[in-house]
Amino acid sequence: MIVRNEPNGGLLLIGQTDHSRVVGQLAAHWGNDDFAVPRPYDSVVRAATFHDYGWLRYETSPLVDPQSGIPYQFLHVPLTEAQLGAYQWSLDWMTDIDPYAGLIVSMHRTGLWRGRYDTIEHPPAYHLPALGPEVKALVERNEAWQRRERNWHDETEVWTNYRLLQIWDLLGLYVCGRERHEDFVEPVPTGYTADRPGTRLVMKPAGERRVAFDPYPFDTRPCRIQLTARHVPEASFPDVLSFRRAYFRAEVRLLEFELL
Numbered sequence: 001m002i003v004r005n006e007p008n009g010g011l012l013l014i015g016q017t018d019h020s021r022v023v024g025q026l027a028a029h030w031g032n033d034d035f036a037v038p039r040p041y042d043s044v045v046r047a048a049t050f051h052d053y054g055w056l057r058y059e060t061s062p063l064v065d066p067q068s069g070i071p072y073q074f075l076h077v078p079l080t081e082a083q084l085g086a087y088q089w090s091l092d093w094m095t096d097i098d099p100y101a102g103l104i105v106s107m108h109r110t111g112l113w114r115g116r117y118d119t120i121e122h123p124p125a126y127h128l129p130a131l132g133p134e135v136k137a138l139v140e141r142n143e144a145w146q147r148r149e150r151n152w153h154d155e156t157e158v159w160t161n162y163r164l165l166q167i168w169d170l171l172g173l174y175v176c177g178r179e180r181h182e183d184f185v186e187p188v189p190t191g192y193t194a195d196r197p198g199t200r201l202v203m204k205p206a207g208e209r210r211v212a213f214d215p216y217p218f219d220t221r222p223c224r225i226q227l228t229a230r231h232v233p234e235a236s237f238p239d240v241l242s243f244r245r246a247y248f249r250a251e252v253r254l255l256e257f258e259l260l
Contacts (some may be wrong), residue, residue, distance in 0.1 A: 001059070002014040004177070005235065006231070010232055012178070013232065014229045016054075016055035016074055020051055020053060024049025026218075027044060028045045028049075029225075030218060032216070034217070036189075043098050044165075051105050051165060053094070054086050054090035056086070057082070057089075058077065058086065069236035069239075084135065090109075091105060104161050110138075110146070119159075121187060123170060157192055163189050175227065185200075186201065188201045210257070210259075212260045218259060223258070225259065230253075234246060
């Protein structure tokens with residue numbers, strides 16, 4: 001969950017599944033004369049749209065930090081056996097629907113614990129704790145499956161699609177953040193061949209919920225995307241049950257963004 005403080009008080013709560021659907025919209029509109037359209041389109045866009053559904057179980061029963069009473073940001077949620085099981089469930093679920101999409105999502109999940117496999121130069125990878133035995137087992141089990149599955153596909157294409165998902169994930173986090181500022185991501189794949197290794201993609205705020213991109217990677221101008229979020233009037237809660245009551249009763253907002 002992405003937790004944003006609102007200027008007039010309260011919190012705006014963006015579930016990881018809400019963020020995931022924004023990422024899917026970015027993927028669905030990706031591609032023009034300068035950027036290759038994702039391929040295979042259905043599988044790659046499906047992977048982007050559902051890449052964070054390992055958080056679906058958590059979003060049925062979200063937690064607050066018992067010390068502060070503030071809902072956990074997604075990077076700080078306790079990594080319980082149930083949460084690890086939810087991650088594995090989501091990978092198996094997607095693979096059962098679409099094995100290629102499942103491969104890309106699986107690589108995304110394990111890659112978060114591997115510094116995104118050093119495919120992104122900026123922004124820097126998350127500083128996560130050293131892998132515990134349960135996490136290490138999940139990563140190694142899924143990486144072994146990934147290696148076998150990649151034998152059935154073009155290696156360059158698979159890794160390009162993995163890199164694209166990392167870019168879209170980072171852009172989705174940029175859109176979901178309250179304090180948008182000039183920033184960039186690199187290297188961004190522009191095609192599926194070795195002679196098109198990548199470029200720097202710069203983002204600049206251009207008004208309320210408007211972002212300018214240079215170079216422009218989408219198939220329509222402007223590209224309009226939507227984000228759902230929950231608003232709760234309180235900024236902290238005395239206990240988790242109070243928070244969940246506010247969470248389930250929260251006003252649901254639809255935020256629209258223009259990408260220029």
